[in-house]
Amino acid sequence: MALVKTPSTLQHAQPALDDAEVERIRNDFPALAQEVNGHPLVYLDSGATSQKPRSVLESEQEFYEQRNAAVHRGAHELAVRATEAFEDARAAVAAFVGVDPDELVWTSNATEAVNLVAQSLATATVWAERGRGGAETRRLALGPGDEIVVTELEHHANLIPWQELAFRTGATLRWIPVDDAGRLRLEDAASVIGPRTRVVAFAHTSNVLGTVAPVGELVALARRAGALVVLDACQSAPHLALDLRALDVDFAVFSGHKMLAPTGIGALYGRRELLDALPPFLVGGSMITTVTMERAEYLPAPQRFEAGTQRISQAIAFAAAVDYLAHTGMDRIHAREAQLGERLAEGIAGMDGVRLLGPGPGEEWHGKGRIGLAAFDVDGVHAHDVGQYLDSRGVAVRVGHHCAQPLHRRLGLTASTRASAYLYTTTEEVDVFLDALADVRAYFGVA
Amino acid sequence: MSLDSLYQQLILEHAKARHGSGLDASTGSVAPGSAGELPVPGVGQSHQLNPVCGDEVTVRVEVSDGAIRSLRWEGQGCSISMASASVLHGLAEGAGLGEFDELVAAFRDMLRSRGAVQADPEVLGDAAAFEGVSRYAARVKCAMLAWVAAEDAARQARAED
Numbered sequence: 001m002a003l004v005k006t007p008s009t010l011q012h013a014q015p016a017l018d019d020a021e022v023e024r025i026r027n028d029f030p031a032l033a034q035e036v037n038g039h040p041l042v043y044l045d046s047g048a049t050s051q052k053p054r055s056v057l058e059s060e061q062e063f064y065e066q067r068n069a070a071v072h073r074g075a076h077e078l079a080v081r082a083t084e085a086f087e088d089a090r091a092a093v094a095a096f097v098g099v100d101p102d103e104l105v106w107t108s109n110a111t112e113a114v115n116l117v118a119q120s121l122a123t124a125t126v127w128a129e130r131g132r133g134g135a136e137t138r139r140l141a142l143g144p145g146d147e148i149v150v151t152e153l154e155h156h157a158n159l160i161p162w163q164e165l166a167f168r169t170g171a172t173l174r175w176i177p178v179d180d181a182g183r184l185r186l187e188d189a190a191s192v193i194g195p196r197t198r199v200v201a202f203a204h205t206s207n208v209l210g211t212v213a214p215v216g217e218l219v220a221l222a223r224r225a226g227a228l229v230v231l232d233a234c235q236s237a238p239h240l241a242l243d244l245r246a247l248d249v250d251f252a253v254f255s256g257h258k259m260l261a262p263t264g265i266g267a268l269y270g271r272r273e274l275l276d277a278l279p280p281f282l283v284g285g286s287m288i289t290t291v292t293m294e295r296a297e298y299l300p301a302p303q304r305f306e307a308g309t310q311r312i313s314q315a316i317a318f319a320a321a322v323d324y325l326a327h328t329g330m331d332r333i334h335a336r337e338a339q340l341g342e343r344l345a346e347g348i349a350g351m352d353g354v355r356l357l358g359p360g361p362g363e364e365w366h367g368k369g370r371i372g373l374a375a376f377d378v379d380g381v382h383a384h385d386v387g388q389y390l391d392s393r394g395v396a397v398r399v400g401h402h403c404a405q406p407l408h409r410r411l412g413l414t415a416s417t418r419a420s421a422y423l424y425t426t427t428e429e430v431d432v433f434l435d436a437l438a439d440v441r442a443y444f445g446v447a
Numbered sequence: 448m449s450l451d452s453l454y455q456q457l458i459l460e461h462a463k464a465r466h467g468s469g470l471d472a473s474t475g476s477v478a479p480g481s482a483g484e485l486p487v488p489g490v491g492q493s494h495q496l497n498p499v500c501g502d503e504v505t506v507r508v509e510v511s512d513g514a515i516r517s518l519r520w521e522g523q524g525c526s527i528s529m530a531s532a533s534v535l536h537g538l539a540e541g542a543g544l545g546e547f548d549e550l551v552a553a554f555r556d557m558l559r560s561r562g563a564v565q566a567d568p569e570v571l572g573d574a575a576a577f578e579g580v581s582r583y584a585a586r587v588k589c590a591m592l593a594w595v596a597a598e599d600a601a602r603q604a605r606a607e608d
Binding site: 381382383384385388389392399400401405408414415443444445 | 526527586
């Protein structure tokens with residue numbers, strides 16, 4: 001398949017955030033201004049969860065002080081204010097990823113959003129077997145002979161729900177393999193995705209390799225097969241300008257806490273007609289029209305998928321978070337993080353006894369450069385020990401399999417260490433990390 | 448807190464030396480990972496995994512006449528988990544079962560104390576070097592991994608003895 005390579009000058013039309021702007025941004029993040037283990041905190045674990053700006057923290061507090069009430073019920077003034085703020089937040093987050101508000105469902109996080117899609121497809125299968133639902137719902141049913149396709153580099157959250165869906169429906173789970181370096185084998189994708197494929201689910205950005213998936217190619221293969229496309233945007237929504245409509249995916253999931261919002265809030269995007277055809281995931285209050293002792297009729301999306309009292313303050317804080325990101329400029333953040341990712345990759349790749357995972361310095365995979373994260377393996381020193389040593393120098397990184405055991409196994413590893421940057425990461429912090437990493441092998445007596 | 452209180456020299460040395468590592472035919476009649484096979488009298492084996500970091504260890508214990516005759520292990524993981532398995536091998540082999548139980552209990556108490564319980568070298572021997580681990584909550588599991596496996600293996604061995 002011919003890959004069109006976009007010159008990097010066109011990818012980032014806007015200039016990257018500069019050091020002075022990053023310094024100003026840092027002032028908005030109270031958690032960054034502290035010392036750990038006698039050193040200024042160098043937070044390089046934003047891929048796991050981001051720190052929060054004051055505007056996000058204040059929006060949540062302001063909600064509880066001024067507008068706290070349950071939404072979509074109650075005739076009193078506070079309930080009106082809360083409902084307006086809650087729905088305004090939905091519109092803000094939907095606009096941030098280029099979709100309409102009624103196509104955005106609140107979830108606890110991206111994991112719950114993937115489970116929502118997978119389990120609702122399982123429910124659609126049961127409904128079809130028992131003659132419930134319209135033709136649109138019956139079309140979503142899966143069975144033996146059908147195939148669900150993922151990739152070998154998925155986070156467990158975008159793998160296990162599909163394993164379970166396959167088990168429940170009798171469908172077969174298949175995957176697009178990666179090569180020895182971890183690069184998706186696109187040449188195999190065309191044979192893995194075929195007429196039997198019903199769902200293609202993949203990560204937009206790898207949480208281990210920092211690579212951006214060839215979305216266009218995979219979507220084209222899925223379309224040819226008539227399959228649904230589910231995009232795990234967990235590591236892309238926080239770091240690059242996302243236009244889900246332009247990407248032409250059917251579903252997409254992301255988590256608020258990785259993009260400056262509090263924990264406990266995430267979102268599912270679904271194409272309107274698909275959300276309306278999909279049976280509900282959780283059932284109960286706030287998602288029905290008529291209930292008798294025997295059965296219930298359900299509201300259209302998004303309310304159909306929002307049973308029970310919602311995460312109101314978190315949704316409002318999520319809107320404050322995307323407001324902060326949009327105001328800063330996603331293209332500028334992306335360009336800045338690409339520079340930091342390159343600095344990380346260069347520094348790590350140049351170190352004796354350290355193996356950089358994913359693209360090498362300056363390398364592009366599928367026509368795209370590395371985002372601002374880099375995972376690596378230190379020869380002779382376990383990732384847990386690497387992380388502990390870095391922590392003693394004030395540097396916070398992630399260690400372990402990063403919820404991607406199959407990918408690590410494929411790369412011949414059980415664990416790795418990952419440094420991940422965000423819009424508040426300074427060039428100096430990357431250098432402090434690299435200096436500390438350079439001392440790890442000597443400390444453990446293997447260099 | 449100094450990193451050297453966690454990574455004492457003794458721990459780093461044991462992590463490399465890995466005393467008692469290797470489960471071969473000479474140390475028992477049970478193949479590694481053969482949990483489904485028929486139990487062998489006096490022999491117990493346990494595999495433990497730390498899902499957080501993927502560290503794993505398999506410990507095989509042979510018990511006869513009320514004492515640990517052999518404790519061998521195989522595994523991969525961080526320096527703390529590998530060193531603690533190595534130290535355990537030295538301490539457990541030849542120990543009476545009562546002594547072994549006391550050793551494991553003392554080690555666990557120290558590790559779970561968040562620094563409140565001081566190591567008793569009389570009871571713990573080289574395992575006293577792990578005192579600093581108790582202040583690093585995330586690492587306690589690493590240090591306990593082989594010991595939990597040994598405890599489980601010894602329980603099986605006793606039941607079959």
